[in-house]
Amino acid sequence: MTMGTFVQELAALRESLVSMGDIVLKMVRLAGEALLAGDVEKAREVIKSDADVNARENQIVDRAIRLIATNQPVAGDLRFLAASLRLATELERIGDLGANLARRTLGLAELASEGAVLGQTPPDLARMVHEAMVMLDLALQAFNERDAVKAEAVLGMDDVIDDFNRHIRRLILGLVYDNGRLASWGLEIINTSVHLERLGDHATNLAEEVIYVAKGQNVRHNY
Amino acid sequence: MVAQSGPIGEALGAAGAAAGPSRDAREGLALAGLAVGGAEADAAGEAKASAANGPKGQAPGGLDGPLAAEGAAFEGPIIEAVDVDFYYGAFHALKGVSLAVKAHEVTALIGPSGCGKSTFLKLLNRMNDFVPGARLSGEIKVAGRSIYGPDSDPVSIRRLVGMVFQRPNPFPKSIYDNICYGPRLTGARKKADLDVLVEKALRAAALWDDVKDKLAKSALELSGGQQQRVCIARALALSPEILLMDEPTSALDPIATAKVEEWIKGANLSIVIVTHNMQQAARVSDHTAFFYMGELVEFGPTMEIFTRPRELRTENYITGRFG
Numbered sequence: 001m002t003m004g005t006f007v008q009e010l011a012a013l014r015e016s017l018v019s020m021g022d023i024v025l026k027m028v029r030l031a032g033e034a035l036l037a038g039d040v041e042k043a044r045e046v047i048k049s050d051a052d053v054n055a056r057e058n059q060i061v062d063r064a065i066r067l068i069a070t071n072q073p074v075a076g077d078l079r080f081l082a083a084s085l086r087l088a089t090e091l092e093r094i095g096d097l098g099a100n101l102a103r104r105t106l107g108l109a110e111l112a113s114e115g116a117v118l119g120q121t122p123p124d125l126a127r128m129v130h131e132a133m134v135m136l137d138l139a140l141q142a143f144n145e146r147d148a149v150k151a152e153a154v155l156g157m158d159d160v161i162d163d164f165n166r167h168i169r170r171l172i173l174g175l176v177y178d179n180g181r182l183a184s185w186g187l188e189i190i191n192t193s194v195h196l197e198r199l200g201d202h203a204t205n206l207a208e209e210v211i212y213v214a215k216g217q218n219v220r221h222n223y
Numbered sequence: 224m225v226a227q228s229g230p231i232g233e234a235l236g237a238a239g240a241a242a243g244p245s246r247d248a249r250e251g252l253a254l255a256g257l258a259v260g261g262a263e264a265d266a267a268g269e270a271k272a273s274a275a276n277g278p279k280g281q282a283p284g285g286l287d288g289p290l291a292a293e294g295a296a297f298e299g300p301i302i303e304a305v306d307v308d309f310y311y312g313a314f315h316a317l318k319g320v321s322l323a324v325k326a327h328e329v330t331a332l333i334g335p336s337g338c339g340k341s342t343f344l345k346l347l348n349r350m351n352d353f354v355p356g357a358r359l360s361g362e363i364k365v366a367g368r369s370i371y372g373p374d375s376d377p378v379s380i381r382r383l384v385g386m387v388f389q390r391p392n393p394f395p396k397s398i399y400d401n402i403c404y405g406p407r408l409t410g411a412r413k414k415a416d417l418d419v420l421v422e423k424a425l426r427a428a429a430l431w432d433d434v435k436d437k438l439a440k441s442a443l444e445l446s447g448g449q450q451q452r453v454c455i456a457r458a459l460a461l462s463p464e465i466l467l468m469d470e471p472t473s474a475l476d477p478i479a480t481a482k483v484e485e486w487i488k489g490a491n492l493s494i495v496i497v498t499h500n501m502q503q504a505a506r507v508s509d510h511t512a513f514f515y516m517g518e519l520v521e522f523g524p525t526m527e528i529f530t531r532p533r534e535l536r537t538e539n540y541i542t543g544r545f546g
Contacts, residue, residue: 003543072502074529075538216531 006071013063013084020056020091021140023049027098028136028199032129034105035192036121038112043102053095060088079216083209087143090209094136094202097195104192111188117181122171122189128164128196135161135203142207148214154207155219161200168193301326301465301493302347303364309342312356316342318517320361324510326464329487329494331508331525333501335545338514340497344467347495348384349377366464382409385458389470391450393442393457398425398434401442401453405461420460428456429486448479455486468496472503501541505529513537 001009027046034042064084067073073081112118135157142150169190176186208220300323309317317339324330332340345351346363349370363370370380382405393401402421403411411417421438425431430452434445442453451471458466468487472480480503487494487507498504504511505525512522513536521528521537532538539545 007544074501074505074541075532077542078530 001070006067006077009063009067010077010080013060013067014080016056016060016063017084017087017091018140018144020053020060020088021143023056024053024091024094024098025133025136025140027053027095028101029133031098031101031105032133035101035108036126036129038105038109040106040109043105043109046102047099047106050095050099053092057088057092061085064088076213079213083213087206087209090202090205094199097199097202100195101192104188104195107188108185111184116184117179118185119172119175119182119189122168124164124168124171125189125192125196128161128168128193131157131161131164132196132199132203135200136206139203139206139210142210146210146214148211151207151210151214154203158200158204161197165193165197299367300324300364301366302495303362303367304343304346305362305364307343307346307359307361307363309339309346309351309360310356310358311342311354316517317346320514320517320519322512322519322522324493324495326493327491328509329496329507331504331511332495332497332514333499333504333511333540334514334520335540336499337516339517340512340514341469343514344469344495344497347465347467348381348386350386352377382461383463384465384467385461385463386467386469387451387454387458387471390474391447391454393445393450393453395441395443397439398442398445398453399438401457402460404457409461424456424460427459427490428452429482429489430456446479448475448482451475451479451483452486455483459492463492465493465495466490468494470497470499473499501529513540515540 027049030042031046033039034046061084064081068078068081071077108118135154138150138157139154141147142154172186172189172193176182205220211217211219302322302324304320304322307317307320308315320339320343322343332344334340342351346359347365347370351357351359359371365380365383369375394404396404399421402424403417406417406420411420422431422435425434430449433449434440434453442450445453451474455466455471472483475483484503484507487496496504496508508525510523511525511528513520513528513532513534515536521532521534523533528537529541532541536545
């Protein structure tokens with residue numbers, strides 16, 4: 001592979017990651033909207049799109065491995081290709097979490113249709129959806145723009161979403177303790193909160209990869 | 224600081240280069256750890272005179288000579304270049320190069336053709352001494368001693384600093400005689416001593432098992448990779464503290480290259496290697512120096528140079544985007 005071709009392939013790989021990022025961002029946004037509005041159709045749409053994200057992960061990983069094997073990259077190229085393998089996996093897991101959020105919407109709708117006792121959706125859940133979206137959007141912007149400063153801003157945001165998760169968990173456990181018939185509903189809400197908390201973790205992981213590519217600093221597991 | 228102005232050959236009071244041996248011959252003599260450059264008679268004479276007196280008080284030949292012990296005891300950088308400028312006539316080949324090489328490490332010199340890396344390498348055992356119009360300023364120390372100072376002795380320097388070249392260039396002699404060539408010129412004569420020395424040198428170069436039953440055969444009958452390891456053994460026979468390698472595997476196939484690289488990684492020797500093969504530099508070296516247009520652009524641990532170089536010019540070169 002000539003250097004010109006290699007540079008084009010790297011650019012194409014970056015575009016594939018950007019495109020995959022756009023797709024999972026849209027999945028999470030739709031999943032959040034479906035959750036908050038109880039929109040079952042929208043939730044099903046999100047679940048359907050997960051297969052495409054899985055296929056994209058495989059394509060990106062194959063492409064990155066081929067470029068590593070055939071070009072023996074070093075320095076910034078090597079960091080980008082090594083990070084691409086992890087970024088593709090992170091994005092695929094974000095897609096999974098989008099689909100899982102959508103499944104919680106379907107679960108809550110099913111409980112409602114069965115006439116189960118439901119509690120009131122905690123307001124903090126909507127704020128968690130918002131925080132997760134902001135983190136994910138900023139992490140993807142940081143990647144698209146190769147902006148380590150934006151990525152560093154993402155790292156400081158994860159605590160907020162973790163606090164929301166702890167708060168919701170305590171709230172729901174208290175409600176279920178008082179009223180055992182809320183258990184199924186409470187489980188769906190707690191799982192939803194955990195999915196959102198995990199989204200925050202994956203947005204953090206994306207940001208850490210952006211910093212590694214930009215600066216060569218490994219900041220993983222520091223946050 | 225020691226500074227030479229005017230041709231180095233003149234500064235050293237040596238014969239002019241016009242009557243000197245061919246490039247290949249100079250390389251061969253340097254391989255044997257002897258004087259190069261001026262008239263062959265001068266070179267041989269200088270070597271023999273030094274051998275007779277015992278250069279810097281050393282015993283002749285052998286892998287365990289006092290020089291090696293002296294070098295090993297030195298605790299500072301084994302090579303230290305301070306503000307080195309070098310000119311080929313009007314051409315400014317090296318510009319203010321300062322570099323400290325640690326003992327018992329492999330240091331790779333990389334950079335595009337004409338960047339000065341081979342010039343720098345050759346300065347380390349004074350192979351540029353007889354290049355017409357060559358001029359040096361700054362200081363180069365080997366094992367703490369200035370090698371361009373008024374008291375420095377090129378013969379003992381080349382014994383301390385061996386060299387292996389791009390193309391395997393064994394002498395048209397037996398394998399045994401190739402290894403003994405330098406030690407004999409420095410006074411080693413006893414067959415028993417030479418036998419021991421040949422075996423040790425060939426073992427050190429990872430070649431003994433390949434050639435132990437055919438030591439009397441011509442070295443030219445060996446494969447390219449084996450010939451290059453004969454050249455390494457020939458250099459090692461003089462117990463160098465430092466081995467300079469100028470693109471030592473560029474003429475070898477991948478299998479022979481791997482063997483030479485394995486030897487480099489396993490050798491408990493200070494090695495400075497010039498290579499155009501970035502992967503080779505990354506594989507075998509502990510530190511890497513990137514030269515560009517006569518400047519030392521960046522010098523640091525190889526792992527850092529190849530994962531996160533500080534300088535954009537380094538990044539552009541090692542990733543193939545230069546220019």
